[in-house]
Amino acid sequence: MAEVKASLICGVLAAFLSSTVLAFVEDLDDTFKETRVQDIWLVDFYAPWCGYCKKLEPIWHEVGMELKSSGSPVRVGKMDATAYSGMASEFGVRGYPTIKLLKGDLAYNYKGPRTKDDIVEFANRVAGPAVRALPSKQMFEHMMKRHDVLFVYIGGESPLREKYSDAASELIVYTYFFSASEEALPESVVLSELPTVAVFKDGGYFTYDEYEDGVLSSWVNKERFQGYLQIDGFTLYELGETGKLVAIAVIDEKDSTEASSRLKTMMQRVAKEYREHFNRDFQFGHMDGNDYINSLIMGQVTVPSVIILNTSNEQYFLPSEPIESMEQLVQFISGVLNGSAQAYGGDGIFQRIKRVAFEARSTIMSVFRSSPLLGCFLFGLPLGVISLMCYGICTAESDDGSEDMDALKREGLTDEEEEEEDEEEERQHTAAVEGPEEEEEEEEEEEEQEEEEDAGEKDPEEKKTD
DSSP states (O other), X not given: OHHHHHHHHHHHHHHHHHHHHHHHEEEOOTTHHHHGGGSEEEEEEEOTTOHHHHHHHHHHHHHHHHHHHTTOSEEEEEEETTTTHXXXXXXXXXXXXXXXXXXXXXXXXXXXXXXXHHHHHHHHHHHSOSSEEEXXXXXXXXXXXXXXXXXXXXXXXXXXXXXXXXXXXHHTTTOOEEEEOGGGSOTTOOOSSSSEEEEEETTEEEEOOHHHHOSHHHHHHHHSSOSEEEOOHHHHHHHHTTTOEEEEEEXXXXXXXXXXXXXXXXXXXXXXXXXXXXXTTEEEEEEXXXXXXXXXXXXXXXXXXXXXXETTTTEEEOOSSOOOSHHHHXXXXXXXXXXXXXXXXXXXXXXXXXXXXXXXXHHHHHHHHHOHHHHIIIIIHHHHHHHHHHHHHHHOOOTTXXXXXXXXXXXXXXXXXXXXXXXXXXXHHHXXXXXXXXXXXXXXXXXXXXXXXXXXXXXXHHHHHO
């Protein structure tokens, strides 16, 4: 009896928790289009058969619980994009899962890591105002400690303020935007003119120059990363959207020798000391290990070494000799900048074919490494069937083969040649029939000739007697 009660209690608790979790994430249907403008929504467009969607599902429930418990105005939902394909198309859904924050008539795509903290931070950032005010020095300093990269508009109303607001509305998916008066600036910050836009990062601050930096949103997009980063595959994808070349020190952080640490230090120094020369065109960082780089360039990069990637056209640059000093590193980067360095790779047709072959080979190898039996079944069985079919075709015999060959030969002959061939066949046939009779006649003729010769050889005296 006690066991029955315990099982009932567990079932009730599980049902309660399940209903509570579902209350944090709402299932959406086609009526969502009419009601969505009234609230701010964070929506996961998924497909039931998608493996990545299934992996995101428990994380998505945690996101819903976190936003609900923190009092966020963001409502969390999910929609089956295969069941409501028309609705998904209106929101520009092209793959699964797709995460969007819908705010009024605007839709913001989430492209960051699919973790609870990153998604919640994105939702809170985009749901709030595009530009947040920093009313005091204490708040300003607090935000500087909290954010690695901080964009601030400083000054009163101006055309630059309008451009800044437009850039913030466009790029709020990537970073925060703030505004402050001159009185709220820390004492260490000295500006030559106002209004202005400044970015605080890397232990300093840098101001926007419309004449040198061009469009404000483009400058913000390039400056939204720290000058030096630890780079992985996802970070490299994001860096590609800035339009910069990416200079990477490929190192082994577990290596106890000085080679990797020395190359990393040199790259950090170039990023800081040569900012004025290279910042507009290069992003600097390091990557632990060469596996990702090797798959990206379809080649082999030694560790430690330096590589510069152009993510816009898939080109890459390698130094002609190992980098041993700061001067060599600066010279190599300058050569890439002025176009004298040798470029490899690219996105041409040959490279695309090579990429398809490389990915196919990598897929096959990964299948065989993870499950040899499955690999043999998937690839060995079709190859065996094809081999048997080819063998059967090549060894098949036909009774009409000789006749077909004669017919084909005849098709290539003219009428006169066909008549000559027919006459030749008749002569051969006649010769085959009359051959024995002619041989007998020839033998009789030979015998008569021999007798006559014998008669001619008689003695003259015998002839006289006769």
